[in-house]
Each structure stands twice: as structure tokens, then as C-alpha cells.
Amino acid sequence: MANALQLENDDNQISDNEFHAISRLVYKNFGIVLGEEKRSLVVGRLHGCLSKRKISSFSQYLNLIKSDMTGEILSELVNQISTNFTSFYREASHFEYLADKALPEVMKMLSSRRSNDLRIWCAACSSGEEAYTIQMTVMKKLGLQYGTMNAGLLATDISAKVLDLAKAATYTAEQVATVHPDLKKSYFKVLPDGRHEVKPNVRDQILFRRFNLMNETFPFKTPFQIIFCRNVMIYFDEETRKKLIGKFYELLEPGGYLFIGHSETVPLDCTRFKAILPAVYRKPF
Incomplete structure (x- = not known):
């Protein structure tokens, strides 16, 4: 039997309201713009965060962020969303x-x-x-x-x-x-x-x-x-x-x-x- 908590890397797994709520949260706190073309990226990068906490929806994850007074989960969010490609002597x-x-x-x-x-x-x-x-x-x-x-x-x-x-x-x-x-x-x-x-x-x-x-x-x-x-x-x-x-x-x-x-x-x-x-x-x- 499939794990009921499993999320596939598919943008159908996130509702419009959930995606827009995450986009607003990321923009407000970090200035990063997440357009519709980033929907699959959001699902793929946050999939592990939901699995780790044994939750099945992005709404639950958003509620955890709001209730977390330490800011640890919000920090986890930006760690996953931000792109960190770099190299020595890039643009030399x-x-x-x-x-x-x-x-x-x-x-x-x-x-x-x-x-x-x-x-x-x-x-x-x-x-x-x-x-x-x-x-x-x-x-x-x-x-x-x-x-x-x-x-x-x-x-x-x-x-x-x-x-x-x-x-x-x-x-x-x-x-x-x-x-x-x-x-x-x-x-x-x-x-x-x-x-x-x-x-x-x-x-x-x-x-x-x-x-x-x-x-x-x-x-x-x-x-x-x-x-x-x-x-x-x-x-x-x-x-x-x-x-x-x-x-x-x-x-x-x-x-x-x-x-x-x-x-x-x-x-x-x-x-x-x-x-x-x-x-x-x-x-x-």
C-alpha cells in the first residue's frame, strides 16, 4: 500500500491558494519572487520538509511556519527555496x-x-x-x-x-x-x-x-x-x-x-x- 503521506514531485500536489501563500511568505521575508513557473520547483524542494514532519499538505506546513516562534522552519523554507549555485572565480x-x-x-x-x-x-x-x-x-x-x-x-x-x-x-x-x-x-x-x-x-x-x-x-x-x-x-x-x-x-x-x-x-x-x-x-x- 502506498504511503498516504507521500508527495510526488508534481505541481498538482499544491493548490493555488497554498502556492500563492508560500509565494507571498517568501517575498515578504526574503524578497524572492516565485512566479507560476516556479510551482514545480517549490513542490520538489519542499517535498522532503513535509515528509520529515510526516505531514501531507502544504497548508499544514504553512501553519507550522506561522506557529513556530523560533523561526527555524521559516529558515528551513528559505534554505530549500533559495538557489545556491556558486564556484571559485565565477565570472573571473x-x-x-x-x-x-x-x-x-x-x-x-x-x-x-x-x-x-x-x-x-x-x-x-x-x-x-x-x-x-x-x-x-x-x-x-x-x-x-x-x-x-x-x-x-x-x-x-x-x-x-x-x-x-x-x-x-x-x-x-x-x-x-x-x-x-x-x-x-x-x-x-x-x-x-x-x-x-x-x-x-x-x-x-x-x-x-x-x-x-x-x-x-x-x-x-x-x-x-x-x-x-x-x-x-x-x-x-x-x-x-x-x-x-x-x-x-x-x-x-x-x-x-x-x-x-x-x-x-x-x-x-x-x-x-x-x-x-x-x-x-x-x-x-
Whole structure:
């Protein structure tokens, strides 16, 4: 006899009301737009959550979320819904520009006011590959000078699940295939099982924290010189994107840089950012 609780990966298993309720909940809390084309994705990704709790409907799951004062089930929801594809040196031209242009300009800015406070934020770090790529790029470029800096990287994500992976800092040989052999030698340790672990001299420079980009207030008192927020705004609607870009603008120092995904754009009619390269913007002085 079939398990009465079993849900098949079929969008017929979720009613219109249930899907729209989940869509509203996800948009309200995380800014992610779930259109009708995402219906099957929602069913497929939440199937395991219902099975784990031995419940047979999405309405029951929604009721659990509403009654859960800890926020744990809501966190589980975004862990399942959010897309976390990433890789080392993804969209590599950004890291070339960071090393060759943006970082030298930022160092000039700091030198002009005799500051050594280098502040970089990776605002959607996923499982850590992007954050470690930024950190390796900075350390390689600055060399011994890095040790004289009050430097470090803030890396945030909405998903506690991927943040745990980022903090573990351990990746398969396939995952680090895009890292240059010299950088692997300098910044990774090969484990007995063949996986690669980021060395402490890199890992300890990154502060991983859970943070929701939909928060009304951002708790950062000191501005950043560089912000990476790549391949996340594609899931937001135009109003949410504009609001977030405005916050990034306020959080950057004059002369600071914003890096976004190549499939994303900053609407220049509603911001003072200056376009530098595809998906690279600078705040004017």
C-alpha cells in the first residue's frame, strides 16, 4: 500500500491558494519572487520538509511556519527555496578587475587619509567560494602589505545551511578545479580523502554571518570600500532591487565599488552609481 503521506514531485500536489501563500511568505521575508513557473520547483524542494514532519499538505506546513516562534522552519523554507549555485572565480573578469584596478584605487584612497582600514562585504556568499576567491585575490595582490592592514572580509547569506558549508571551508577537487595551481598550493591544504581545505591564514580573515538583505535597517556603522552582491538580485522584483541598490550606495564610501552579477543591471536612472564595466559600478566622489 502506498504511503498516504507521500508527495510526488508534481505541481498538482499544491493548490493555488497554498502556492500563492508560500509565494507571498517568501517575498515578504526574503524578497524572492516565485512566479507560476516556479510551482514545480517549490513542490520538489519542499517535498522532503513535509515528509520529515510526516505531514501531507502544504497548508499544514504553512501553519507550522506561522506557529513556530523560533523561526527555524521559516529558515528551513528559505534554505530549500533559495538557489545556491556558486564556484571559485565565477565570472573571473571581476576578480581581475578587483586586483588590477579596484583594489589599487581603494589603496590610494586609504593612503591619502593615512588609513589602513580595508572593508569588503560579500553580501550573498552562499557556500563560501566567492568569499574565499575575494580574500585570496586581495591577499595575493597586497602580499606582505596585507599584514599591515586592518583588513578582513564580511560574508553574509540568508541561508544558515550554506553558511555552515562556507565555515567548514572544505571543497572537492572538482570544486577547486578553477583555482590556479599556485593559489591552491598557497591557500589550500589537501586532506587525506582528496578534498581541499582552505588554510587558516585565509579562513580566519573572513567573518561569516547570517543576514537578510530584506532587513529594513542594515547594522553597519562604518562604510565599505567594496561590495560584492552577485547573482542574487535576479530573484528580486524591480522595486526590491532599487531599494537594495540604494542601501548599497549609502553603505559605500565615495569612490567605492559595487560588483553585481553579469545577468544583473543597476538602473542608472534611479541611482548615482557610475557604470565602470559590465556589472561593475562605482560611487562618485
